[in-house]
Each structure stands twice: as structure tokens, then as C-alpha cells.
Amino acid sequence: MMKYVHEFNTKIVYGMSVENHNHISRKKNVYAVSKSFKKYLKRYGREIQLPISYESLRHFQGAMPCYNKNGEDTLWETVFYHQSLTREIHHALIRIYSLIKAAGANQAEDHLHVERIDFCVFGNSQPFRVKVVNNYNDVYSYLYIKKADASRILGLELEHLLSPYYINYLVDNDTLIEEHIAGVPGDMFIDGFLHRPDFNPIRIAKEFVKFNERCFARLLGDMRSYNFVFDITQDFDDVQFCIRAIDFDQQSYEGRKNFYLPQFFKENRVFVQLVQQHLNAEVIEQYRQEERAQLFKRIKSQRHRLGDLKASVDKDELAPPEKIKQLAQELAQYFGNEKFLKCDSMAEILRIHLRELVVIHLYKT
Structure with a gap:
């Protein structure tokens, strides 16, 4: 059994104290957009x-x-x-x-x-x-x-390149414009939609597993229920669900690995319970494999632009040094890959992480 599937099924024990879940200790710093990042944004029509x-x-x-x-x-x-x-x-x-x-x-x-x-x-x-x-x-x-905040803009750009969805945003010096992302906020979905008899809980559980995998792969943190929305579509024989992030403030910022896994937020407890109730370990891994395969295709098709993006922010300050060090250590231990320990920027951690989780790990399974 793969370690990550084991984590999903056994490490979330409900009834335990809030301290065992993710929490944010203090307000995030705002980082200026560097000249090299601005050059990238202008080249691709964002600035x-x-x-x-x-x-x-x-x-x-x-x-x-x-x-x-x-x-x-x-x-x-x-x-x-x-x-x-x-x-x-x-x-x-x-x-x-x-x-x-x-x-x-x-x-x-x-x-x-x-x-x-x-x-x-x-x-x-x-x-x-x-x-x-x-x-x-x-x-x-x-x-x-x-x-405008450099890590938030990086999050928007990664969402555009690596998720199934296109993102509209514009930047001008210290000003950021974002298009509204339509959908039912996760916390409202829990209260008013989750238990509707025409909504298949298995489909909801499936989408949460895929969303969990996608956030972890591109290191998007703080995906509590009110920071993502459900896009609900009536298909010809059933209702389909897609989960979309709407807040990119915590892109590659925190030092804790679990902060990038939506399953570890108490606000998402009900979705994890659906996964545990309706999906076994083999099905969970199937959905994770499907999401990694789609990520691999997007990385391959966007490799030149992703290379430009990485080069534009490689030396930028996107997080405090202590958080960079902590995340590098936790990911090195998690994957058994000491290359993380040589990273001195969040951009470098993200590059190795995508390669480890998507490119290499995909072909190990």
C-alpha cells in the first residue's frame, strides 16, 4: 500500500483536538513582484x-x-x-x-x-x-x-497552467485584477447541498481526492472549505462536480507539508468522511493516478512556459527562509529524496516536488 493512500485512510482520526489539524499561526507576508517576474507576466499578456x-x-x-x-x-x-x-x-x-x-x-x-x-x-x-x-x-x-503579491500571482499562474481551468487576471505594478470564479463555496455546499438526494456522494468523494492531489502537487496551501468552490453541472444521467480553488494567497508559502493537503483541515472533515465511507484504498489510488496523469500532460504541453516561469521567480523571495527550510526537510523525509535539502527557494522546491510526485512517481506505480 502506498504511503500517501495510507495517510488518507488512517492518519485523520476524528474527535481529536483541533491542534492536530492545520492552522495558520499569523498573517502572511506580502512580497513584491520582481523585475524578472514582471518581465514574464508582460511576455504572456498578464502585465x-x-x-x-x-x-x-x-x-x-x-x-x-x-x-x-x-x-x-x-x-x-x-x-x-x-x-x-x-x-x-x-x-x-x-x-x-x-x-x-x-x-x-x-x-x-x-x-x-x-x-x-x-x-x-x-x-x-x-x-x-x-x-x-x-x-x-x-x-x-x-x-x-x-x-499585488508575488506568491499569490504565482498561484494564479500555476492554476492556469496546471489545473483543468483557465484563469483570467491582470497585473500593473502593485495592482492585481482577478476575475470572479463562479461556484458554490465549500462551506455553503456542506450546509445546503451535500445531502441532497440527487447528489451522488461517491462523485463528491472522488472530486475531493483529485482536488487534494492537485493542491499537493503544485503546493497550494490553506484550502479550507471556504477557499474553494463546487462547480455543479447537470449531466444527461447524473450531476457532475468539479472543485476549484478561489484563494491563491498561500501558494508555496508555509513550511508544513500537510498544509498543502486539504484533507488535513478540520473544515474539510465531512469530505474526508465521504472518502472513507465510499472509497477503498484501491479506488483512491486510481483517482490519484488519474490526476497525476493529467498533471503530467499539462506539464509536458506547457514545459517551455513553465520553464520561463521557474526562471523568472527562481531567486525571488516568496516565503521566509525558515519556512523554506522546514518544507524542504519535510518533503525530503516524505519522499526520501535529499535533493530537497539543497533548495534555497520555494521555486526550486516546487520544481523538484512536481518532478518527484508527478513525473517520476507516476511511472513507479
Whole structure:
């Protein structure tokens, strides 16, 4: 029996104290985007000049709590600007919407308007959320404006290259624009969707195993239930599920190996229970093998771009030195590979980790 499958089935013992699960000890550092990383982003169409910056949006005059349709506080605040600036700000935001949605084509901008700008003071990125509405049919979309952070942008780029999903984002110096990722947040899915009689729990368990494998392979951490969403699709004979990450703040940042495994967060306990109830070790390994095979295909098809990405961030500071050392030691012990111990950057750890878990390990099984 493979060690990782054994971990999935035996090391999560429910009823134990919270201290045995993953937790975040303190707020994450924000790292500037280096010149070499900016050069990469510009080469691949991610870095462009934007009409407004994150810091400009911080100069709002007032705010009021934002409630959901059930009257509950969402922890977001709707912000307001001086009347003389509002029109200019809204015009700039609609232009950004056009840049990220339609590659800059401005034909549709005349029939769009900004309905609301929300600000979240919690979390590392302290994002603005902009609601853009079509005047003709009231259909709306969201975009997010955040302070640019090198590890977060690396996470977005890896999601675009190594996951089954495309990601739209733009960067301009210290400003990051992200497209909204639609889906049901994992914590809401647990409360309102998980036990629906038309939802097959085996399919949910299968997708969690694949998501768990995908996060570990590309070292995306902190995938608690509210940091990923369920994309639910009605197929002709059943309901299909896909799990998508929506928060890339903890890409290659923490030092603990288990922090990159969603199975070790107490918020995901119910999904691990589904896996244990409905999947045996052989089926779990089959799904992990399938995900590794897909990752291998993506790595092969994107090898030149991934090489450029690795070179652009190879010497960048993406995490504190003590976290780099800890993760290198834990992965070296886990894989029995001392090459990790020679790594002095998160980019180098990630390169060896992908090779060990996906390229080499795939052909050992």
C-alpha cells in the first residue's frame, strides 16, 4: 500500500483536538513582484497598464455593512467616494472589466455600469469587489482588485497552467485584477447541498481526492472549505462536480507539508468522511493516478512556459527562509529524496516536488 493512500485512510482520526489539524499561526507576508517576474507576466499578456490602482480605491470617504439576501453580515463593506471622483472611478473600473473580459474591446462599455464597490478588511489581500451590471438585461459579473503579491500571482499562474481551468487576471505594478470564479463555496455546499438526494456522494468523494492531489502537487496551501468552490453541472444521467480553488494567497508559502493537503483541515472533515465511507484504498489510488496523469500532460504541453516561469521567480523571495527550510526537510523525509535539502527557494522546491510526485512517481506505480 502506498504511503500517501495510507495517510488518507488512517492518519485523520476524528474527535481529536483541533491542534492536530492545520492552522495558520499569523498573517502572511506580502512580497513584491520582481523585475524578472514582471518581465514574464508582460511576455504572456498578464502585465498591462491599468486605468486605476489598488491604492487609489483605498481613498473612499465612507462605508456601510454589506448584507446577504438573508440579512446576514457578509464581513464586506460597501464603500463610497467623493461625488467628484465617483464617475471617473466607475469609468476606470468598466474599462478594466472590458480588458479582462473582452481583451480591451470597448463596444460594450456604454451599456455597463458599476452598481457597487465592496471592500473586505479581513484576510491578507484586503480586496475590493466590483459588481458590474449590463443595463439591457441586468446580468452582472464581479471582478476583484487586490494588492499585488508575488506568491499569490504565482498561484494564479500555476492554476492556469496546471489545473483543468483557465484563469483570467491582470497585473500593473502593485495592482492585481482577478476575475470572479463562479461556484458554490465549500462551506455553503456542506450546509445546503451535500445531502441532497440527487447528489451522488461517491462523485463528491472522488472530486475531493483529485482536488487534494492537485493542491499537493503544485503546493497550494490553506484550502479550507471556504477557499474553494463546487462547480455543479447537470449531466444527461447524473450531476457532475468539479472543485476549484478561489484563494491563491498561500501558494508555496508555509513550511508544513500537510498544509498543502486539504484533507488535513478540520473544515474539510465531512469530505474526508465521504472518502472513507465510499472509497477503498484501491479506488483512491486510481483517482490519484488519474490526476497525476493529467498533471503530467499539462506539464509536458506547457514545459517551455513553465520553464520561463521557474526562471523568472527562481531567486525571488516568496516565503521566509525558515519556512523554506522546514518544507524542504519535510518533503525530503516524505519522499526520501535529499535533493530537497539543497533548495534555497520555494521555486526550486516546487520544481523538484512536481518532478518527484508527478513525473517520476507516476511511472513507479
